[in-house]
Amino acid sequence: MPTDVRRDEVMRLVAIGAQLVDVLPRAEYDAEHIAGAISIPLKTLDRETTARLDASRPAITYCWDLQ
16 A cells, blocks of 8 residues: 655664665656665556565555655
8 A cells, every 4th residue: 555654764664674666767767766766667666566566565666856
């Protein structure tokens, strides 16, 4: 279930094993992303592309959106 989390909570979750998933287009991921993040562009997010994620660990998706 999606839940908004603040930066301090993201840092805590990553410290205990959460996975970071950057959903920006690949070119934007290549230009700049959080170290250790996995690239799965939002337009390709499905069961197949997320199969490489560890289902036993939380996954935190993020993107940069100025809106």
